[in-house]
Amino acid sequence: MAKELFVGIDIGGTTVKPGIFTREGEKLGNLSVPTPPLVDGRGYDAVTRGIDELVASVEAAGDEVLGIGLAVPCPIPADGDVKVVANMRLNLFGLQKALAEHFPKAVVRAVNDANAAAMGELWRGGAQGLSSCVLLTLGTGVGGGVVIDGRVAAGANGAAGEIGHICVNPSEPLECGCGRHGCLEQYVSAKGMVRVYREECAKRGQEPVELSGDTDTLSLFGAYQKGDEAAKAAVSLMCDRLGLALSIISGVVDPERYVLGGGVAGALPLFHDELEERFRHYVLSCSADTPIVAAQLGNNAGMFGAAYVGLLASEE
Numbered sequence: 287m288a289k290e291l292f293v294g295i296d297i298g299g300t301t302v303k304p305g306i307f308t309r310e311g312e313k314l315g316n317l318s319v320p321t322p323p324l325v326d327g328r329g330y331d332a333v334t335r336g337i338d339e340l341v342a343s344v345e346a347a348g349d350e351v352l353g354i355g356l357a358v359p360c361p362i363p364a365d366g367d368v369k370v371v372a373n374m375r376l377n378l379f380g381l382q383k384a385l386a387e388h389f390p391k392a393v394v395r396a397v398n399d400a401n402a403a404a405m406g407e408l409w410r411g412g413a414q415g416l417s418s419c420v421l422l423t424l425g426t427g428v429g430g431g432v433v434i435d436g437r438v439a440a441g442a443n444g445a446a447g448e449i450g451h452i453c454v455n456p457s458e459p460l461e462c463g464c465g466r467h468g469c470l471e472q473y474v475s476a477k478g479m480v481r482v483y484r485e486e487c488a489k490r491g492q493e494p495v496e497l498s499g500d501t502d503t504l505s506l507f508g509a510y511q512k513g514d515e516a517a518k519a520a521v522s523l524m525c526d527r528l529g530l531a532l533s534i535i536s537g538v539v540d541p542e543r544y545v546l547g548g549g550v551a552g553a554l555p556l557f558h559d560e561l562e563e564r565f566r567h568y569v570l571s572c573s574a575d576t577p578i579v580a581a582q583l584g585n586n587a588g589m590f591g592a593a594y595v596g597l598l599a600s601e602e
């Protein structure tokens with residue numbers, strides 16, 4: 287009997303993570319590869335090759351893939367014509383077309399990556415059964431998924447949940463990837479935290495710890511645990527700006543829970559108390575007890591949600 291498979295691909299500024307799933311949401315396999323520029327055949331082929339590999343690993347054929355969800359790091363308007371991509375080079379129409387040609391039986395659907403992560407948590411993670419929650423992904427960029435009445439809000443321009451581009455510092459001289467100034471993402475993303483850390487080191491005439499790249503928060507948190515003052519300053523700034531942003535969101539949505547995903551959230555146990563203290567400092571007291579927890583699916587939430595979007599699209 288032919289299998290029914292669904293693929294979720296989480297496309298981030300740093301890595302592309304495809305996963306292969308059953309209809310019931312069981313993950314059969316997944317991969318992680320560095321993100322190529324996704325603007326031409328070379329980049330698209332890297333993605334289709336990854337999926338081919340996953341399909342082969344479960345001894346299936348390409349035409350057993352019925353739905354593919356593409357989680358991408360930008361707002362997606364209803365007509366699919368993407369206008370702003372802050373952290374990578376992406377031709378979404380081109381990639382969708384390449385996938386549809388390579389997997390002719392599959393319906394291909396794009397979704398914002400953080401919206402996908404919220405869908406993943408609702409489908410198979412910690413948000414199952416919740417009526418409202420707001421999920422934030424703290425990765426190369428910062429995204430959000432706003433769940434109201436059990437559904438992820440899309441917004442009139444596909445930009446509901448663009449939490450990373452809420453302005454938390456109007457006097458910031460540096461430009462954000464979106465072309466504006468003082469976005470949350472500039473302090474709270476992996477890239478933002480590493481930048482702030484390097485600046486704090488320079489201020490102190492201190493050598494930064496060895497960093498594998500511009501988004502290496504693992505080393506930054508390692509330094510933080512050893513008492514590195516510059517790392518402490520970067521983490522404190524991150525907690526303050528994030529606490530402020532969450533308080534603003536509470537004023538609009540007042541969710542039951544905040545769920546943090548993405549690489550930076552892996553270190554939540556290290557900064558949870560400081561973040562909670564800053565959130566409580568800024569928020570209206572009636573919302574001060576809103577729990578802030580880590581995504582149950584961790585860094586895979588976007589991949590799960592993308593597969594779910596592919597599955598739902600295949601049923602339309």
Ligand code: BGC
Nearest residue numbers: 359360361372400427428429
């Ligand atoms: C983008 C969002 C995305 C987030 C995480 C932001 O820069 O504007 O759409 O969800 O990064 O990738």
